[in-house]
Amino acid sequence: xxxxxxxxxxxxxxxxxxxxxxxxxxxxxxxxxxxxxxxxxxxxxxxxxxxxxxxxxxxxxxxxxxxxxxxxxxxxxxxxxxxxxxxxxxxxxxxxxxxxxxxxxxxxxxxxxxxxxxxxxxxxxxxxxxxxxxxxxxxxxxxxxxxxxxxxxxxxxxxxxxxxxxxxxxxxxxxxxxxxxxxxxxxxxxxxxxxxxxxxxxxxxxxxxxxxxxxxxxxxxxxxxxxxxxxxxxxxxxxxxxxxxxxxxxxxxxxxxxxxxxxxxxxxxxxxxxxxxxxxxxxxxxxxxxxxxxxxxxxxxxxxxxxxxxxxxxxxxxxxxxxxxxx
Amino acid sequence: xxxxxxxxxxxxxxxxxxxxxxxxxxxxxxxxxxxxxxxxxxxxxxxxxxxxxxxxxxxxxxxxxxxxxxxxxxxxxxxxxxxxxxxxxxxxxxxxxxxxxxxxxxxxxxxxxxxxxxxxxxxxxxxxxxxxxxxxxxxxxxxxxxxxxxxxxxxxxxxxxxxxxxxxxxxxxxxxxxxxxxxxxxxxxxxxxxxxxxxxxxxxxxxxxxxxxxxxxxxxxxxxxxxxxxxxxxxxxxxxxxxxxxxxxxxxxxxxxxxxxxxxxxxxxxxxxxxxxxxxxxxxxxxxxxxxxxxxxxxxxxxxxxxxxxxx
Amino acid sequence: xxxxxxxxxxxxxxxxxxxxxxxxxxxxxxxxxxxxxxxxxxxxxxxxxxxxxxxxxxxxxxxxxxxxxxxxxxxxxxxxxxxxxxxxxxxxxxxxxxxxxxxxxxxxxxxxxxxxxxxxxxxxxxxxxxxxxxxxxxxxxxxxxxxxxxxxxxxxxxxxxxxxxxxxxxxxxxxxxxxxxxxxxxxxxxxxxxxxxxxxxxxxxxxxxxxxxxxxxxxxxxxxxxxxxxxxxxxxxxxxxxxxxxxxxxxxxxxxxxxxxxxxxxxxxxxxxxxxxxxxxxxxxxxxxxxxxxxxxxxxxxxxxxxxxxxxxxxxxxxxxxxxxxxxxxx
Numbered sequence: 001x002x003x004x005x006x007x008x009x010x011x012x013x014x015x016x017x018x019x020x021x022x023x024x025x026x027x028x029x030x031x032x033x034x035x036x037x038x039x040x041x042x043x044x045x046x047x048x049x050x051x052x053x054x055x056x057x058x059x060x061x062x063x064x065x066x067x068x069x070x071x072x073x074x075x076x077x078x079x080x081x082x083x084x085x086x087x088x089x090x091x092x093x094x095x096x097x098x099x100x101x102x103x104x105x106x107x108x109x110x111x112x113x114x115x116x117x118x119x120x121x122x123x124x125x126x127x128x129x130x131x132x133x134x135x136x137x138x139x140x141x142x143x144x145x146x147x148x149x150x151x152x153x154x155x156x157x158x159x160x161x162x163x164x165x166x167x168x169x170x171x172x173x174x175x176x177x178x179x180x181x182x183x184x185x186x187x188x189x190x191x192x193x194x195x196x197x198x199x200x201x202x203x204x205x206x207x208x209x210x211x212x213x214x215x216x217x218x219x220x221x222x223x224x225x226x227x228x229x230x231x232x233x234x235x236x237x238x239x240x241x242x243x244x245x246x247x248x249x250x251x252x253x254x255x256x257x258x259x260x261x262x263x264x265x266x267x268x269x270x271x272x273x274x275x276x277x278x279x280x281x282x283x284x285x286x287x288x289x290x291x292x293x294x295x296x297x298x299x300x301x302x303x304x305x306x307x308x309x310x311x312x313x314x315x316x317x318x319x320x321x322x323x324x325x326x327x
Numbered sequence: 328x329x330x331x332x333x334x335x336x337x338x339x340x341x342x343x344x345x346x347x348x349x350x351x352x353x354x355x356x357x358x359x360x361x362x363x364x365x366x367x368x369x370x371x372x373x374x375x376x377x378x379x380x381x382x383x384x385x386x387x388x389x390x391x392x393x394x395x396x397x398x399x400x401x402x403x404x405x406x407x408x409x410x411x412x413x414x415x416x417x418x419x420x421x422x423x424x425x426x427x428x429x430x431x432x433x434x435x436x437x438x439x440x441x442x443x444x445x446x447x448x449x450x451x452x453x454x455x456x457x458x459x460x461x462x463x464x465x466x467x468x469x470x471x472x473x474x475x476x477x478x479x480x481x482x483x484x485x486x487x488x489x490x491x492x493x494x495x496x497x498x499x500x501x502x503x504x505x506x507x508x509x510x511x512x513x514x515x516x517x518x519x520x521x522x523x524x525x526x527x528x529x530x531x532x533x534x535x536x537x538x539x540x541x542x543x544x545x546x547x548x549x550x551x552x553x554x555x556x557x558x559x560x561x562x563x564x565x566x567x568x569x570x571x572x573x574x575x576x577x578x579x580x581x582x583x584x585x586x587x588x589x590x591x592x593x594x595x596x597x598x599x600x601x602x603x604x605x606x607x608x609x610x611x612x613x614x615x616x617x618x619x620x621x622x623x624x625x626x627x628x629x630x631x632x633x634x635x636x637x638x639x
Numbered sequence: 640x641x642x643x644x645x646x647x648x649x650x651x652x653x654x655x656x657x658x659x660x661x662x663x664x665x666x667x668x669x670x671x672x673x674x675x676x677x678x679x680x681x682x683x684x685x686x687x688x689x690x691x692x693x694x695x696x697x698x699x700x701x702x703x704x705x706x707x708x709x710x711x712x713x714x715x716x717x718x719x720x721x722x723x724x725x726x727x728x729x730x731x732x733x734x735x736x737x738x739x740x741x742x743x744x745x746x747x748x749x750x751x752x753x754x755x756x757x758x759x760x761x762x763x764x765x766x767x768x769x770x771x772x773x774x775x776x777x778x779x780x781x782x783x784x785x786x787x788x789x790x791x792x793x794x795x796x797x798x799x800x801x802x803x804x805x806x807x808x809x810x811x812x813x814x815x816x817x818x819x820x821x822x823x824x825x826x827x828x829x830x831x832x833x834x835x836x837x838x839x840x841x842x843x844x845x846x847x848x849x850x851x852x853x854x855x856x857x858x859x860x861x862x863x864x865x866x867x868x869x870x871x872x873x874x875x876x877x878x879x880x881x882x883x884x885x886x887x888x889x890x891x892x893x894x895x896x897x898x899x900x901x902x903x904x905x906x907x908x909x910x911x912x913x914x915x916x917x918x919x920x921x922x923x924x925x926x927x928x929x930x931x932x933x934x935x936x937x938x939x940x941x942x943x944x945x946x947x948x949x950x951x952x953x954x955x956x957x958x959x960x961x962x963x964x965x966x967x968x969x970x
Contacts, residue, residue, distance in 0.1 A: 223490060224407050507889060513894070
């Protein structure tokens, strides 16, 4: 064996003797993969095109998406629409919506513009919702991926860690963390991420455990890929669909958590959020119910929109499940 | 000189407190340029054996040597250059290619990991390899689901060949394919071997396929090799009753001559019978077979059988 | 011999494909007819269509489906349900998914007996043990209480067969009954089916991709390619002297049919390309892979021509060649 005796890898550009003549002579003509794709039913792997088509044919998901885009646009345009501090007293207190053209949605008990509050509140609520989800995703992936991939004692240790966090009711843990750390947008975001990551970690772990057993992971190991590359490049892309779906719902629950904190007076006192508006309007529930109802409606619709989008993504990214549901 | 040499390999699993001896003391060699066929029924441990060789499943004990270098003792870093000399073609052409990678990524990834830095050179090698296995260069940007089963198996072979290995473990490479495609893939493997001087360990449950491709055959039953022989001798004169039963069970082989088929089923490797592993299903079993486990006895070069009653 | 099942011009179509086209065949009482084909040939859909088990998106049309003197096309869903499992039964490739995982196997057999034969609970349980014994499940009385996951693949397939034959059907449709099993177990199961066929005098429609199975266990065989019948013959005819370019190619490509041929003797003969679309284009579906095409092959499906006794071939080209050469081409 001359080749194995030399041992050294052949240089990159050496092309060894071609055996193509014998191998492919007969197969060549019928082998245009484009033809192939047309002829065979598509293998149910979500690809950009198919997933997008499924999503754009789903009216509920589109409605959710449109509503979220509107909220997002409003949040971005807040400094333009209402350049003044939304916490500033600008008018007579407790003007009902529609009474005064200057304050279309009225004012609260301190004379603050409710419309300005809702618009600026959207910034805080969405920021906290998305950022907290990112924190939760990062932590969840960091714990769930190695637990699911390596198994064994690493899995046992990490699962214990997840269980410790899950043993305490999430919201109580959140209140404790925020109370200790002084409420600010940053601490609230981190705290919400800290109590929601175990959900992601469990999901990621389950996905990784299942995909680890697939033959293409075996194949990746056989050609010498390292663990990190297998985790990030081989398994993660295949585990993403359910994670994305869960993330969209997690944004909704993070918004709810932030609102609940603010309602309890544990929000960031320097910014207005939907939750803090409800909290402030609580005392006037009987006389000026619009103060709680308006931010409440906005929260409900945002959360609903995120859930509709999550459902739509689920159908689009997990075509098999979607197909079963249709039957 | 032996290219691959395996001695006393064991791979055991712990399963619900019991030990499953999937591979239970297997020794063999694969010489340079040789195709060794490994046949047995599902559950006999042949697939575990193949994966243990590449350490995709960690063997429990034993030696795996490539040209005298013991693979079993190497740390992952030192394993890399050895591993590229031993590659694998998998059974499932659908499951063994990552659905989210393009063919280009699938073929150039191994080169990148094994230190080929230049992106263009990797690309060129991938295109040359596609050409060799009979696929157009345009396949590079396509995803596995755009290909038929046979084409995907070509991709699997391309991935195994791109690192220029010496030995390829083919784990049921044509079992999932239609008959008319099987011949294409077998011919492709044959051509690759002829021109690159490869060796194959060809694992299959299909005796007719192994009969066509293998120079030497190992018959495995419940974690052990029960008979080895050359392709001239084994089919003509099987010595082990299990080998005989396997050959008889090939449908169409007897053309309905009313021969007796083997009774019973493969027992679980967890509750391995005492004595000869095959005695419960064996037509020749005697009391000796229940007590003593037969060892492989060599009766000709490249031929050995593990049966008390085999006529040597 | 009387004709048990008579199918004329069966076609199955999906919104974007026509996987079975104008398929006609008959099965006589007590006969084993094999349908062979590769994946995508439409053989499994044909079996499902006979039992009205096609997926909802599928459309089926047929000129005639007569079974034991009854017109199956005219039966209501209710009447068909009575027939299915009683006179017309089916077994599948994967016994694990076809069995109910939370019921003991004895109960699953008994259920069929109560449903179709109207036996009492007690009598059905007793008969179930007998049926399990009939399919040679060892120690059937004790085994009847076992759950599917406690059995091996071969045993599970035996249970599937027990459920199928419990009501003594006159036709058993077996869709790849041994594909998931090892060769030694495969032989046992096929032997069992042959035995049951004799003992219960039932006909068997065997769907398979395995020519070896056909050779040993079928009385007659139909080769399907992309939804079309390309050849019909007795097994020894089809395997010995195939007449259609596709069946000729299959025999030549199969290492099993060329016993003793070794890679050192040369490469196997390949059929180039792969099974094409089933979209229902005009012409012979095998034409793109065929070495003998004529212009007419691409415009219309060649008719099935009667050749020697009991044989039909859908290829005018090989027929003409054989007459001029006096022997089969391609081999």
